[in-house]
Amino acid sequence: MSQDNDRHALKMARKKAARERIMATKTTEKGLIIIHTGKGKGKSSAAFGMIFRAIAHGMQSAVVQFIKGGMECGERNLIQAHFSDICAFHTMGEGFTWETQDRQRDIEMAGTAWEKSKELIRSAKNRMVLLDEINIAIRYGYLDVAEVVNFLQEEKPEMSHVILTGRNAAPEVIEAADLVTEMELIKHPFRSGIKAQAGVEF
DSSP, X not given: OHHHHHXXXXXXXXXXXXXXXXXXXXXXXXXXXXXXXXXXXXXXHHHHHHHHXXXXXXXXEEEXXXXXXXXXXXXXXXXXXXXXXXXXXEEOOOSOHHHHOOXXXXXXXHHHHHHHHHHHHHOTTOSEEEEETHHHHHHTTSSOHHHHHHHXXXXXXXXXXXXXXXXXXOXXXXXXXXXXXXXXXXXXXXXXXXXXXXXXXX
């Protein structure tokens, strides 16, 4: 047992030294373009986790919801009730496209949401801006992907972070991003007949 503990301590010491050498080379700080995509659950949840982390650090933040207009949203309720002074929240969509069944209206709403997004991103006071479900708006052609990418690359303030969520992120957006996470679906209760529940899905 003593030899096992000694070997473990030596192994961990070597790992720590290697990690410290790697960390010593990471000296740059910049605002990131962050993508949460994939078929798995948790894209918006993870993004809101980052928003709450930013709030905890006293960083001015903002959220624009492109799709989930009519849906209950615990994060929106919490932010508007307790953190509206540090995090602006704009619900711009009217629901998923199969609910509205009005493509032209969806395009107009997405365009309005994008204009608000650009305004919030341009303001250097907003250190983090979440564009929730914008990937879906891009996928359905409600927004021009080239315009979105060009704006993020050319007009995003150097130290501001922008998070884009939603399935099927466009290859152009992924290429422009600094951090991309794909949520993989392995198992979901919906397939077993269990409906969306407060605290889990919304």
